[in-house]
Each structure stands twice: as C-alpha cells, then as structure tokens.
Amino acid sequence: MHAQYLGPVDARPDPSLMFIDLSRYPASCYLMRAGDDAGVGGPVFEGDVLVVDEARHPSHGDLAVIMIDGVREVFQTLRVGPQFRFQPVGGGASRRIKPDLVLGVVVSLVRRCAA
Template sequence: MLVTYLGPVVPGLTDPYVLSLGVRDIPLSCYLVEVSDEAGVEGKIQESDVLVVDEARALQHGDLALMDIEGQLRLFHCHRIGGSFRMIPAGGGQGVFAKQNDCRGVVIGHHRSTRITPSITNTVS
C-alpha cells in the first residue's frame, strides 16, 4: 500500500493535529504520511488516512511499518521470524524478508480522514 510523505512532526506546529490522533509525547523522529487511493475505502487502513510514523522506533512483531520499495514508501504488516522480519504488504500480496535497518519507520498513530469535497454551485445574477 503506497503512502505519501507529508512532512515532519514539528513541536508546537503540528502537535494539536497529532494529539488528535491519540498519540502523546511525540518524539522528534516522527513524520506524517497519507495513505494513497490504492488502499481503497474498506478495511482498517483506507485512502486519505494520515499515519504518524516514528523512524527511530525498533521494529517488533505485529507492527505496521514503512519500507522504501523501488523509491516508493509502502506500508507493511511485520511478522518476526528469528532474527529477521517477514513484511506482508498491508494491501495484500507477496511478502518480503527484511532486517531492522530496511524499515523506514513504525506507525504509532492513525487518523481516519474526514475529507469533505466542496460542492460547486452555480449562481445566477
């Protein structure tokens, strides 16, 4: 599942938004990403959802994590197997084996977007 980098979490600037995601004590190693329309509108993670990612957090079994695959950030479910991890794409598909340093960050917060599309109205004078 493809995600788009939105930018770093900046204390004092993005904190109110991040706190609305249910995350407290945000480290400076965090950034925000938005889930692409590839995710669809069904399931736990949907298009336009915003995720808080901590790039300094250690990867653990059961985490949602980001990896850079061919220049694109993609979301994976992590399953620990011995000293490595089996990374299963969040949208389904074949998994890949990875090490801790292959991970670009662990998801620590999730916000369901309530994006409203403005309607266009015609006015007659």
C-alpha cells in the first residue's frame, strides 16, 4: 500500500486532525495519508492519516513505513525467529527488507467517517 507524506505532526497539514491532540506525539513523528490502493478490507483504509514515529524500531505485528524504489509503502511486520519479514498491507508475499529502508512505525491512525 502506498502512502503520501503530509509533513511533520506539529504542522497539522490535514483538516481531519483539527480535533486531535497532536502534542502528545514526539517531534520524531510525521504524518502520511494512505493511498487509494489501501482499499477498505485491511487494517488501513484509503484516506486514513497515519502518525509515523521515525525513531521507533519495528516489532512483531507493527505497521512499518518502508521506502521501496523511491516510494513510501506500508508493510505489516512479521517476526520469524531472530529476523523480520515484511508483508504488504493489502496482501502479497512477505520479504526481507534492509533495516535502513524502514522509515518508521505507525503509532496511530486517524480515520475519517462519513457524517
């Protein structure tokens, strides 16, 4: 699943965050919007705003943002023995990824619901 960089968490670049207390997140956090390939069947829906902490290291079950061929994508982390594998959100084969390609871990998600 692709994700678009929105900016640092303190910049409040999205109106859907108007009523969210973003001051509780450290300065190492930034915001991303889930791409239209997220769909609506997984843990992240199209249009969700993700709060990503770039200082946090992934652990089993986390959603991690990974840079793949210059594009930010969201993966589910799977611990297999002492190593991690990353499975694309929305399905696909898991794979090993170099730690320097991990851009952070999703620590919160803001979902817009229809009124």
